[in-house]
Amino acid sequence: MSNIVVLVKQVPDTNAKIVVSGDRVDLSAVKKVMSPYDEFAVETALKHREANGGEVTALTLGGAGADKVLKDAKAIGVDHIVRIDTEDEHDSNALQSALATVLTEIGAEVVYCGKSAADTGAGSTGPGIAERLGWASVSNVISVAFENGLTVVAPSEGGNARISVPLPAVVSCDKGDMKVRKPNVKGIMQAKKAKVEVKTVAMQGSTVSVVAHSMPPAKPAGKSYEGGAAAAEVARLLRDEANVI
Amino acid sequence: MTDTIVIAEIAKGTIHATTSELVTAAAAMGSAPIVIVPCTDASIADAAASIQGASKVIAAKSDAFAHYDAAGWASALDAIAPAGTILTAATPQSKDLAARLAARRNLSVVQDVVAINGNQLTSPVYSGKAMQTVALSGPAVVSVRANVFDAAPSGGASEVAVVDTTGNMATAVQEFMARASQRLDVAEANIIISGGRGMGSPDNFVHLEAIADTIGAAVGASRAAVDTWEGIPHSMQVGQTGKTVNPNLYIAVGISGAIQHLAGMRSSKYIVAINKDADAPIFQHADYGIVGTWEDALPVLQSTLSSMMA
Ligand SMILES: Cc1cc2nc3c(=O)[nH]c(=O)nc-3n(C[C@H](O)[C@H](O)[C@H](O)COP(=O)(O)OP(=O)(O)OC[C@H]3O[C@@H](n4cnc5c(N)ncnc54)[C@H](O)[C@@H]3O)c2cc1C
Numbered sequence A: 001m002s003n004i005v006v007l008v009k010q011v012p013d014t015n016a017k018i019v020v021s022g023d024r025v026d027l028s029a030v031k032k033v034m035s036p037y038d039e040f041a042v043e044t045a046l047k048h049r050e051a052n053g054g055e056v057t058a059l060t061l062g063g064a065g066a067d068k069v070l071k072d073a074k075a076i077g078v079d080h081i082v083r084i085d086t087e088d089e090h091d092s093n094a095l096q097s098a099l100a101t102v103l104t105e106i107g108a109e110v111v112y113c114g115k116s117a118a119d120t121g122a123g124s125t126g127p128g129i130a131e132r133l134g135w136a137s138v139s140n141v142i143s144v145a146f147e148n149g150l151t152v153v154a155p156s157e158g159g160n161a162r163i164s165v166p167l168p169a170v171v172s173c174d175k176g177d178m179k180v181r182k183p184n185v186k187g188i189m190q191a192k193k194a195k196v197e198v199k200t201v202a203m204q205g206s207t208v209s210v211v212a213h214s215m216p217p218a219k220p221a222g223k224s225y226e227g228g229a230a231a232a233e234v235a236r237l238l239r240d241e242a243n244v245i
Numbered sequence B: 001m002t003d004t005i006v007i008a009e010i011a012k013g014t015i016h017a018t019t020s021e022l023v024t025a026a027a028a029m030g031s032a033p034i035v036i037v038p039c040t041d042a043s044i045a046d047a048a049a050s051i052q053g054a055s056k057v058i059a060a061k062s063d064a065f066a067h068y069d070a071a072g073w074a075s076a077l078d079a080i081a082p083a084g085t086i087l088t089a090a091t092p093q094s095k096d097l098a099a100r101l102a103a104r105r106n107l108s109v110v111q112d113v114v115a116i117n118g119n120q121l122t123s124p125v126y127s128g129k130a131m132q133t134v135a136l137s138g139p140a141v142v143s144v145r146a147n148v149f150d151a152a153p154s155g156g157a158s159e160v161a162v163v164d165t166t167g168n169m170a171t172a173v174q175e176f177m178a179r180a181s182q183r184l185d186v187a188e189a190n191i192i193i194s195g196g197r198g199m200g201s202p203d204n205f206v207h208l209e210a211i212a213d214t215i216g217a218a219v220g221a222s223r224a225a226v227d228t229w230e231g232i233p234h235s236m237q238v239g240q241t242g243k244t245v246n247p248n249l250y251i252a253v254g255i256s257g258a259i260q261h262l263a264g265m266r267s268s269k270y271i272v273a274i275n276k277d278a279d280a281p282i283f284q285h286a287d288y289g290i291v292g293t294w295e296d297a298l299p300v301l302q303s304t305l306s307s308m309m310a
């Protein structure tokens, strides 16, 4: 029986156009979804429950709007949904400290999260909370077997490594060859009724603060050629102009 | 003033060229860095001695560095690195290390930095659809993307201090499964040639592989290729739900350039697109665009590159 926690984050839909107005991104008109890799984390957490028994808690840190992703996780099959309530921007130190505090409160024994969030692209949260808790961690995991603690597969230079991971541990999940389950009608009904447990944590101050957002620098128009024969000229330019070959 | 520390990037048991770029990035933050080389054999650190602009080189010698384990590496490096801002490469492994090292020191981590202006750091966010600039008001751990900063020149002569250290390994590698081919993974390569649905069949990837082998590139793929064809594994996928890559050269063949594909490769230094549709969005991001079929273009590319490499 395991006390399993999965971290889920609400992010802008990855199809959405991102606009910067003034010097901040303006996400007011953008649809929000569960960060894509977190779907694999939820799936892995549910598989863990199926293999070993126990209960799965989905945990997020964010404002009330983020309840939506918790409900999505509930519809797919997690048992409990918990949100650490804060609307503010926090640096990784403050974010991870708050998550680690609540993970301890919950009594988590294993934590699954996404390999990186679609907004930050960072991949910092999993290893960061593991260090704070003094746990093992493996990132970018492409498959998990739930025996002898965990046995995971993750990329390693020149191939993949199969790694034994003692619990407690944090595993950040890549897609691998995983298929995620979809919510069924019963799940969706249960999610509607489910109550989000809201927690407040005293947040640490941040030493990294956002100064500005901007659009990526526009690329100067490239050179364009008609017909496959131009590949010879392009190869020459790659060597003589770009110096990349 | 506190120190700036560069953790050398190690690939195939030697110091990777990116390490010299990290020294330039450290200089942009205001100081000549100490370069720490994680190793099991201190002699590999000698190669860092010639990087100009390093204040000194520490060979951090430990059995812990034989296999990557986040907890083990972070504890072994933490025991040696002085206080200050730490820079690592932004490879998947080093980003993981950066996050763990930061947490160990109760610091924040800033990943994938592509520009530095004093204490202000810029990274792509929202899959590269916007840039974010942050200000540091104290030490932090910072990972820096490859191929953005110029490499610090060689010709220096730093002293190399060998320091033994130990790490608390939390995981154990049971088995290493080498890739069937010797070819690099997209996450490791400095040149990538990727195929999309426009390749028509997974069998046609042999043409991409032949070019890859000629110029030492990795072969990547779009999600449409990975999802459609069993022979193209997800490990090759570039993009939002695949790998984020930042090579010197990215060649996209039969790939339309959907926003989710761009998310994984738009920050490549040079982009070549080969696509029969002149309106394919990929062309808006290409430095060199060839409107034509791969059937026409790849044989020409292959033979030209072969003669150039000969
Ligand atoms: C949540 C989400 C995540 C996603 N993640 C990713 C991701 O990680 N990576 C990714 O790549 N996609 C991702 N996608 C999918 C993405 O939206 C596109 O569907 C996909 O990138 C299209 O792949 P493609 O360009 O190979 O195929 P297509 O869009 O079908 O394009 C094929 C191209 O080949 C050209 N072509 C055809 N024949 C030839 C020929 N003989 N010679 C030359 N050119 C030819 C065509 O003109 C066309 O431009 C994601 C989508 C979603 C919704």
Ligand SMILES: Nc1ncnc2c1ncn2[C@@H]1O[C@H](COP(=O)(O)O)[C@@H](O)[C@H]1O
Residues within 6 Å of the ligand: A007, A008, A009, A010, A035, A037, A038, A041, A059, A060, A061, A062, A095, A112, A113, A114, A115, A116, A117, A118, A120, A121, A122, A123, A124, A125, A126
């Ligand atoms: N605010 C948050 N609330 C819950 N989980 C989070 C939050 N931020 C990050 N995570 C988890 O950590 C993963 C990696 O995020 P990041 O480190 O930002 O790339 C995400 O995929 C989530 O699983």
